[in-house]
Amino acid sequence: MGYSQYKMVVFRATCPQTTHCITMSSSLVRIANSTFSRASSGQVFFPNLSFSIPSLQSSTKCVERWGVLGPSSSGKSTFLQILQGSLICTPPAGRTYPAITNQRKYPSSSIALVDFSAKGSFGENVMGEYESRRGSKDLTLRQWLERTALHLPLYTDNFDFESHLATRAADVPLETVTTGLRLTKLLEQPVSTLSNGQGRRARIAQALLKGVELLLLDEPFMGLDPWSTDQLSDLLEKISSPRTGDISKISSQVVISLRPQDYLPDWITHIAYMEDSQIVAMGNKDETMSSLKLKKTSSSPAVGILQQVYKSDLESQDMPRAAETTQTKNESKEVLVEMMDIKISYKDREILKDFSWTIKRGDRWGLFGPNGSGKTTILAIITSDHPFSYSQPVKLFGRHRLPSPGIRGISVFELQSLIGHSSPEIHQFFPRRLSLRQCVESAWAETFITKPHFSSNAKELVDDIFAYFEISAEDQLTSFSDCGLSTQRLALFMRAIVKRPDIVILDEAFSGMDSKLRDKCMHYLENSLEERQALIVVSHLDEEIPRVVDKWVRLREAGEEEKAIFGKRE
Numbered sequence: 001m002g003y004s005q006y007k008m009v010v011f012r013a014t015c016p017q018t019t020h021c022i023t024m025s026s027s028l029v030r031i032a033n034s035t036f037s038r039a040s041s042g043q044v045f046f047p048n049l050s051f052s053i054p055s056l057q058s059s060t061k062c063v064e065r066w067g068v069l070g071p072s073s074s075g076k077s078t079f080l081q082i083l084q085g086s087l088i089c090t091p092p093a094g095r096t097y098p099a100i101t102n103q104r105k106y107p108s109s110s111i112a113l114v115d116f117s118a119k120g121s122f123g124e125n126v127m128g129e130y131e132s133r134r135g136s137k138d139l140t141l142r143q144w145l146e147r148t149a150l151h152l153p154l155y156t157d158n159f160d161f162e163s164h165l166a167t168r169a170a171d172v173p174l175e176t177v178t179t180g181l182r183l184t185k186l187l188e189q190p191v192s193t194l195s196n197g198q199g200r201r202a203r204i205a206q207a208l209l210k211g212v213e214l215l216l217l218d219e220p221f222m223g224l225d226p227w228s229t230d231q232l233s234d235l236l237e238k239i240s241s242p243r244t245g246d247i248s249k250i251s252s253q254v255v256i257s258l259r260p261q262d263y264l265p266d267w268i269t270h271i272a273y274m275e276d277s278q279i280v281a282m283g284n285k286d287e288t289m290s291s292l293k294l295k296k297t298s299s300s301p302a303v304g305i306l307q308q309v310y311k312s313d314l315e316s317q318d319m320p321r322a323a324e325t326t327q328t329k330n331e332s333k334e335v336l337v338e339m340m341d342i343k344i345s346y347k348d349r350e351i352l353k354d355f356s357w358t359i360k361r362g363d364r365w366g367l368f369g370p371n372g373s374g375k376t377t378i379l380a381i382i383t384s385d386h387p388f389s390y391s392q393p394v395k396l397f398g399r400h401r402l403p404s405p406g407i408r409g410i411s412v413f414e415l416q417s418l419i420g421h422s423s424p425e426i427h428q429f430f431p432r433r434l435s436l437r438q439c440v441e442s443a444w445a446e447t448f449i450t451k452p453h454f455s456s457n458a459k460e461l462v463d464d465i466f467a468y469f470e471i472s473a474e475d476q477l478t479s480f481s482d483c484g485l486s487t488q489r490l491a492l493f494m495r496a497i498v499k500r501p502d503i504v505i506l507d508e509a510f511s512g513m514d515s516k517l518r519d520k521c522m523h524y525l526e527n528s529l530e531e532r533q534a535l536i537v538v539s540h541l542d543e544e545i546p547r548v549v550d551k552w553v554r555l556r557e558a559g560e561e562e563k564a565i566f567g568k569r570e
């Protein structure tokens with residue numbers, strides 16, 4: 001649905017008591033009738049924008065916390081960058097920071113923007129990078145947080161970190177932040193090995209520890225499990241509340257950006273809704289939401305397959321194992337993946353214990369579990385991106401990775417030709433300079449950048465899929481870097497399915513996609529998937545799970561006693 005037909009609607013952009021409790025000098029950021037542009041492209045954003053974020057101190061009577069809402073590429077991220085101090089403001093004095101109390105040189109050092117699309121974030125343990133990024137210089141999460149909080153160098157040889165840490169305390173206690181973000185157990189783990197969701201939480205912790213006055217979070221709940229979403233939401237509410245209780249040392253005004261279909265926390269009081277880099281409505285949350293006919297979404301999986309998955313936590317002991325049920329039903333089908341009592345542990349931390357899973361042709365699996373429970377690890381064993389895939393009792397397409405007497409081992413390249421895969425890790429490392437067409441064509445290449453070895457029908461398959469998604473020949477030449485998150489995710493989805501591989505793995509493939517586009521992908525998948533293909537889907541959100549997924553594996557958080565449980569869609 002487009003909202004462009006709305007003229008800019010403003011519902012009391014500040015609370016009714018504003019004139020009593022907020023004066024202009026109490027704004028952390030104040031923008032008065034200004035227009036913004038990028039120096040690189042000259043492109044103009046948010047013409048004649050007027051907006052302000054009150055400081056927490058001014059909000060003691062009327063708390064005002066903003067959510068920035070809009071579909072992908074609507075300008076949400078740019079808007080947060082503008083609040084942070086980036087982009088050129090015309091007139092130059094139109095953007096001020098009257099209430100920034102920190103005496104640091106630039107207001108931007110009192111404002112943190114945590115943007116998860118940034119390349120180079122850690123937490124995605126993947127591919128060739130898996131081993132190479134770990135080494136003597138790899139920091140533990142504790143070291144990384146302490147050093148960045150105190151603005152110390154990360155890796156300078158001969159730098160005496162210990163004495164610096166002993167003499168300088170961070171503005172904010174480490175334990176308070178790591179508890180609130182469920183990171184305490186991970187403090188001694190190498191930072192590069194954190195899971196996707198753990199890595200996101202660590203980056204938020206880093207920003208909080210710097211003791212900023214304004215924290216801007218770009219889509220903070222994307223990729224988080226329901227427990228982490230609730231906990232992060234609670235923490236953000238506490239830190240952006242007028243000073244009370246033992247959390248009072250962490251105190252920061254918070255602005256978050258979200259997509260319209262995302263979970264919108266109750267503590268958000270105001271929203272700015274944007275489209276095409278313009279605010280189309282802003283003000284009091286309830287009035288703005290109802291004017292735009294937006295519905296609230298819960299953080300917990302209240303409907304659909306995920307409700308069954310998580311409900312089964314309580315009933316797991318007596319549940320019939322759907323994997324066994326399905327295996328009898330599916331007996332004649334060829335086994336594609338056979339995992340037998342897999343064990344994965346790092347030092348004394350057990351991630352997977354005696355995990356067995358059989359995937360056959362025609363199977364439609366959901367792989368679920370909290371952040372850090374091992375979903376990516378299991379997928380990396382199947383795709384052979386994990387070093388343990390050589391040593392674990394796994395058969396892929398009936399063969400082991402290593403040769404045994406009389407039987408050839410299956411090579412990485414053979415596996416790649418049989419598996420299509422989209423994941424946040426592939427997204428992170430995908431070369432930005434490739435065009436959308438090259439991205440899809442790389443399904444036939446051994447690496448992202450090597451020359452594809454096309455099959456005879458490859459051109460037809462690529463043309464067909466672009467035609468289905470109505471992407472013109474000209475638009476196919478757009479570089480990956482010039483596309484928004486939603487289109488980038490689409491390109492990687494097309495890459496995963498275009499050559500109709502035997503196994504399709506969609507690991508958070510729809511995360512960050514606009515709902516309309518996501519539904520189109522679902523439709524495509526439901527209609528094009530062949531009986532000989534197997535599907536594995538990972539997601540924390542019900543609407544991102546295709547209806548064809550009819551059975552599931554639910555992993556336990558690392559350290560829990562129980563094994564994984566299996567179920568089927570009721």
Ligand SMILES: Nc1ncnc2c1ncn2[C@@H]1O[C@H](COP(=O)(O)OP(=O)(O)OP(=O)(O)O)[C@@H](O)[C@H]1O
Binds near residue numbers: 375376
């Ligand atoms: N080298 C390592 N040392 C210690 N722990 C590790 C190492 N590599 C991975 N881990 C841990 O293994 C666990 C499984 O990680 P994995 O990425 O598979 O989780 P996930 O279920 O995919 O999580 P998410 O939902 O956040 O993507 C995590 O708790 C991670 O911190």
